[in-house]
Amino acid sequence: GAGVSQTPSNKVTEKGKYVELRCDPISGHTALYWYRQSLGQGPEFLIYFQGTGAADDSGLPNDRFFAVRPEGSVSTLKIQRTERGDSAVYLCASSYGLAGGSDTQYFGPGTRLTVL
Amino acid sequence: SQQGEEDPQALSIQEGENATMNCSYKTSINNLQWYRQNSGRGLVHLILIRSNEREKHSGRLRVTLDTSKKSSSLLITASRAADTASYFCATYQDYKLSFGAGTTVTVRA
Numbered sequence: 001g002a003g004v005s006q007t008p009s010n011k012v013t014e015k016g017k018y019v020e021l022r023c024d025p026i027s028g029h030t031a032l033y034w035y036r037q038s039l040g041q042g043p044e045f046l047i048y049f050q051g052t053g054a055a056d057d058s059g060l061p062n063d064r065f066f067a068v069r070p071e072g073s074v075s076t077l078k079i080q081r082t083e084r085g086d087s088a089v090y091l092c093a094s095s096y097g098l099a100g101g102s103d104t105q106y107f108g109p110g111t112r113l114t115v116l
Numbered sequence: 117s118q119q120g121e122e123d124p125q126a127l128s129i130q131e132g133e134n135a136t137m138n139c140s141y142k143t144s145i146n147n148l149q150w151y152r153q154n155s156g157r158g159l160v161h162l163i164l165i166r167s168n169e170r171e172k173h174s175g176r177l178r179v180t181l182d183t184s185k186k187s188s189s190l191l192i193t194a195s196r197a198a199d200t201a202s203y204f205c206a207t208y209q210d211y212k213l214s215f216g217a218g219t220t221v222t223v224r225a
Contacts, residue, residue: 031211041119042204042215043159056211091159097211102147102166105213107159 001025004108004109006109008090012114013082021077021111025094030077031092033105034067043091049075089113120205120216129224130141136147137219139205140185148181148210153218154201162190162203195223 005024013019025032031050035043045059047067057067064082069075079086089112093105124140139148150162164174164187165181172179178191192199200223206213 033212035213035215040217042206042217043213045212046212050199050211059212102164103208103211104161104164105148106161107151109158 004092004094004106006090006108007110007113009063009109010112010114012116014116015080015082015084018079019082019113021078021092021113023075023077023081023094023108024094025073025075025092025104029094029096029106030072031095031097031103031105033092033095034075034077035091035093037089037091037110041087073102078112082113084115087113087115090102117225120207120214121220122203122205122216124132125217126220126222128224129195131195131197131223134194135195135199135221137203137221139188139190139216140223141205141207141216142186143189143207144207145207145209147185148177148179149189149208150177150188150190150205151206152176152201153204157198161206162179164208192221195221197215197223197225199223 007022034046037043048056054074064080067077089110091110093107096104147166149164153159160223163174176193181188202218204218206215
């Protein structure tokens with residue numbers, strides 16, 4: 001498809017379990033971003049990749065959260081020892097990573113994570 | 117933390133009327149962007165205005181930016197039922213977007 005895709009669309013897990021969320025960016029986009037959106041709030045930045053490397057992971061809330069992008073395309077957000085407070089919609093976005101203030105990020109539909 | 121704050125939090129208008137929402141932010145920016153979100157289509161990019169621009173138009177959308185007041189406004193003219201959604205402003209700095217909590221717009225038929 002032409003847009004950003006995310007799988008699964010919904011994930012229900014139990015407290016303490018490990019989860020992986022996948023993002024397929026738009027073909028040709030070198031930059032990839034993860035955001036988290038809680039109910040009634042706007043998305044909050046988690047991590048930004050330029051190519052294969054994490055250029056900025058300042059938004060990751062703690063060391064239970066980790067993300068990879070080994071081949072510079074698909075990315076996986078990994079959450080260890082999930083907590084109920086991790087329940088949210090996890091959004092992935094991609095862009096050309098242009099400098100100069102004109103870069104537009106295109107968002108996927110998100111993965112709704114529910115931790116019971 | 118979220119930089120932008122939208123005002124009002126919610127807005128209900130009649131089809132055909134105009135809708136205006138405002139956004140204030142705290143730090144310097146490269147650009148400011150507006151997004152729309154509804155349950156059917158996720159978060160959709162509407163318009164980007166650079167820090168050196170004051171006004172921009174796209175179809176029925178008009179965005180203004182006042183960097184001295186650190187504020188922006190989004191005007192939707194001749195609203196339609198399909199405009200019912202949440203609207204977010206997002207400031208862009210160092211490749212990151214910082215979103216506000218959004219304005220929920222309901223357009224009544």
